[in-house]
Amino acid sequence: MNRVIFFVCTILPVIVSCTSHEPDKAKTADYLNPNLPLEHRVDDLLARMTLEEKVSQMMNQSPAIPRLGIEEYNWWSEGLHGVARAGIATVFPQAIGLAAMWDRQALYDVATAISDEARAKHHAFAAKGKRNLYQGLTLWSPNINLFRDPRWGRGQETYGEDPYLTGELAVQFIRGLQGDDPRYLKTVATVKHFAVHSGPEPQRHHFNAVTGNKDLYESYLPMFEKGIKQGGAYSLMCAYNRYNGKAACGSDLLLRDVLRRDWDFSGFVVSDCGAIEDIHAHHKLTENGAQSAALAVKSGTDLNCGKVYQSLTEAVKAGMLTEEQLDISLARLLRARFKLGMFDPADMVPYQHIPYSVVDSEKHRQLALQAAQKSIVLLKNDKQTLPLSKELKKIAVIGPNADEWLMLLGNYNGVPAAPVTPVAGIKQKLGQNTQILTAQGSDLAEGIPVFSTVPAGVLQQTSTKAGLHARFFNNIDLSGQPLFEQDMPQLAVNWRDRAPRSDMDDDHFSVSWETELVPQKDGEYQLGVITTCNTQLWLDGKLIADTPYHFRNEYGDPRLRKSTRLALKAGLHYKIKVTAIETYADAQVELVWAPPQQSMQQQAVDIASQADAVVLVMGLTARMEGEEMEVKTPGFNGGDRTSLALPYPQQELIKAVSATGKPVVLVLLNGSALAVNWADKHVNAIVEAWYPGQAAGQAIADVLFGDYNPAGRLPVTFYHSVKDLPGFDDYHFSTQTYRYFTQQPLYPFGYGLSYSQFAYSELNLPRQLKAGQSFEVKVKLKNTSAIAGDEVAQLYISPVLHQTGQPLRSLKGFQRIRLQPGEQQTLTFTLSERDFVQYNPQGEAQLVSGDYLISVGGGQPDVLRATRSNVVQQRLTIIE
CATH class of the missing domain: 2.60.120.260 (Galactose-binding domain-like)
Known part of the structure; x- marks a missing residue:
């Protein structure tokens, strides 16, 4: 999201229950009668509005219509990993960390907590007459774009590089945000940015993403389709860029044909902020705002984040679109307000009774801790360096990310009440028995100090x-x-x-x-x-x-x-x-x-030399990677990255501290893949913690000292270098992501270690599958160690005879299972014909017959260090 093109001095209010203050003449209006059918109420309200009033309601800042008892409402709110930008809230790990949990139920629980807090905060704001930006119930989350290239600065907001994993997690997050009431929505979830959008950030307002139908339908659309059809997302945000020459917010293919016709989407579409202006100002597809607004509405963009839709009145009067076409969009927006309960008595809407005490509650704090623990990925653990002993006398905790709470949050964040940094978490863990030595050691990057x-x-x-x-x-x-x-x-x-x-x-x-x-x-x-x-x-x-x-x-x-x-x-x-x-x-x-600091690195080396073990806390921050940013330092460009390596000062610090010969654990805080090649060869243990949210320090300390057994898995590939990747602006899939990458990565998608060991056996599935059939895959999983732990079982399909343009392997199932020492369970996955479908250049789905390997294990098949437990495989023949 989002570039605002307007300046806000006074922010507009939000619709709450209208029954307490509507004008007398409207008291008997059908739209205020909750006993009438929804569509009748929407039509009745729509029929009472003038053209100018209709237009006013189609921008994110929608003003009041006093004669109808409609209060002002601002549609823009955020809930990516906690209620954002609205004061105190529980801050969960950034989305890429939530994806690393590989846990559907956990993500649903997180989203439920976010929507509980959003409801509670919204009603508390409204009770004070506060109806501002970030105080509404229409959350512009989740971001389910494919993290196709690790250079994209906003990839931290996504669930990774795989369409299946992203889609499965999106469904749970959407359901948690929107609730399960048959009549009312708790909040509105917005899947974004539709559809072929993932950088470069500096070019997003004029960029034209080009692909063929095969990539569109196999890679860029599946998670959106799943989020809408299975998750029931009631809102969708169209992107800034063009797709194959057409503005994403003015694309008949994307918004009319795919979204409405093929997927039967009944919710509303909102533009990214400023995207309608981009149509004429940057894409040069129209001459002015009225033309851009008319194009967007006719294509299916119902709500404008911005002010270009002010010109819709002019566009209607000039014959660029009809008032009936405008009514279609406005009806979708009004329907969402009704489903949020904004026109009904408070006692009818169950979500209006969520107490404010849920905000930053102890239950949510514990959930934030559990999510942070589950998101941590153990990348390396030579000679069982981890877990560290709590009996160590001196531990050095070093690095620019070691003791800065803002580094923990990522972007689109709320404000936690009591964030715990890694230094604080380790001190809390060890108490007075261990001396904790600290040093910054280096700047974040050249010219980017720690403030x-x-x-x-x-x-x-x-x-x-x-x-x-x-x-x-x-x-x-x-x-x-x-x-x-x-x-x-x-x-x-x-x-x-x-x-x-x-x-x-x-x-x-x-x-x-x-x-x-x-x-x-x-x-x-x-x-x-x-x-x-x-x-x-x-x-x-x-x-x-x-x-x-x-x-x-x-x-x-x-x-x-x-x-x-x-x-x-x-x-x-x-x-x-x-x-x-x-x-x-x-x-x-x-x-x-x-302030000026001399010999930061030498100070770090000095305390490392005194310690029994060293914890290096390094990585990136949301000051360096993110949305359309002004970052001027080697390796970064406008929020994106031009290098996958750690910034040079941090690389030098790792080498200098490692030269002391002390056991070194590298903890990474970042939102995208890092090429820590030297560290992989020389450091004893490496822990990936992402942007872990408010409970970061406690979760990291729990893993480092053995009070939590890590089981997170990578939702992205960690490459050795940008040389492994095609051009950043090339949206065709060739060698990027695990599905097409033919070389050995540094750390593969789906990879992660544990303090436990697991074994798979007795894979059971049919030998053949005919068109139209589905079947079960069963496998036995056993914890063969003396330590209880979680395992993430992953099912992949791989064509035996790989064809050009066909994925090498594709994830088609996963389960996160906790097993006690010696415990065994039988896992069941279901596959169907759809899992073996590919698309031709015309965008037509085709069942690809032939032989496939079905693999189940703790990671990808046939990839070096992809699995820490054995993979079992069996051949399956697809018969048309």
Whole structure:
């Protein structure tokens, strides 16, 4: 998602139950009668609206229609791995980590918790008259694009590179978001971005993705079809880019033929933010906004995230589309509001009674911990280095990701109440018996330091008074007399969805802070503000960092918009002023710096030399990989990556610490595959933890010290280099992803180790399959070790005689099973004709006859180090 093309000063309210405040003349209107059929109510409301009123309801900021008792509603909310950008919420692992669980039920449970919190927060906001961005019930999640290339910065938001795994997980996430009530939706799930979309980020507003029908139907559509047909997703977001020359939000093929005709989709389609403007501004397919709006509506895009649909009135009057065509789209939007219960009495809608106490509840905190534990993938464990002994006297925890809580979250995140960093988790685990030595060791990348809060010791209000002086205003322009003033030792505030004081409006206040910065040593500093507000930073009267509304509305996550390099002198006084304006959601402001540091690597080596074991916490952050970003450092481009290697400073740190000869465990925090080739050869153990969410430190410590037996599996291939990949902008499948990759990867899709061992035996399935038949595959699985653990059994089909363009192997089933020591279970999978269907260049499904190997095991068949347990296979002949 999303590039906002408008500036928000006052955000619009959300429809809640209309029965308490509708005008007298509307009290008997059919659309307000919950006993009438839904379609009749939709038609009745639609018939009462003028053309201008209809158009007003087709943009994400939909204004009130007082004469009909319709309140304002903002359709844009996020719930990718927790309720995002709406204050405090439980923050689960980023989506790529959730995929690494390979656990349908666990993902359903996570989504259920997210939708519970979304409902509770929505009604709490509405009760206060808060109806702003990120406070509604239409969640623009999940992102089920195929992570076809590890260079894509937004791949962290997806469930990986495989259409089957992505589709299976999407179904569970959608069901958890939307609930199981036969009449009402708990929230609306939105599958995005339809359909052939996965970078490059810097080109997304004008890029034309080109494929043939075979790739479209076999790789880019299956998870969307499953999410809609099986998951029941009620919303779909069309993408920015063109597909085969047609704008994704104006494509008759995608939106009319595939989505509506072939899949019988009855929900609504929303554009990515700014995508309708792109049709004329960047794709040059139309001449103006009215033409773009008309094209999009006629193709089936019902809701515009943006303001281009304001020109629909003009388009109708000019004959570019009819009002009846417009009504089709609006009816879909109104139907969603009715299904959310927005026009019915509160006591009829079961989800309106979810208490606010579910938000950040102990139950959800435990679920976040369990999800983080399940998502961790053990990539290497030479000589049983792990688990580490809790009796070690000294442990060094080193690395730029070791003790920074923002590094844990990924993008599209909420704000956790009590995030646990890896350092904190290890300290909690070991208590006072073990000495924990820490060091940063390196920058994240060249020119990207680790920022920390400017300490109180270098901030002075006067020569005798330390800290900052803050002034708080009950307005959003810092005008008039402050409501109150306060001294603060340092600037690191996070009011989440609260106000600084109870007599203030939590979505309508401003603050200024003033102090003097007195550095203690000469050198080059970087100074900035991590914020979710409209924030400005001034140094000696000069504006040096500005985070305006449009940036915050685009991303909403706490992040550093801009930092400034400064040459500062020790002992000199530099006047600092920070201003922040808050208009919605959570409010976080932190004055941060990266002071000059000498010999970071040597400090790390020194403490590593003293320790009994070293934990290196390295990787990437959402400051480096993500959506349409300004990142200027080797290996990164606009949010995407140009290299799969760890940034150079981190590579050098790993080598230097390893040279001490101490046992080294490398823990990776990242959202995409990393080519840790040197570490794979020289480091004792490697743990992939993704962006693990609020419980990161505890989950990582549990795995490192044996209190949790890891069983996560890779949802993506870890390649050795970008040289293993075709061009990033080539959407044809040739050698990318495990289904087509003919070389040996660093770590294969589906791979992951455990502290337990498992054995498969007695594979049982028919020898032949005729068209139209389905059959069961049975296999025995046994835990052959003395440690209880989870196993992820994976079923693949592989053609014996591989044909050009045919996948080498394809995942067609998986189960995550927990077995006690010595326990054995019989697993059952079901395959059908559909699992052996491929598409011809005309997009027609064909059963491909011939011989296949059916393989079941702990990973892929016939791939080096893909399995840590044996794979059993049997040949199957498909007969047409």
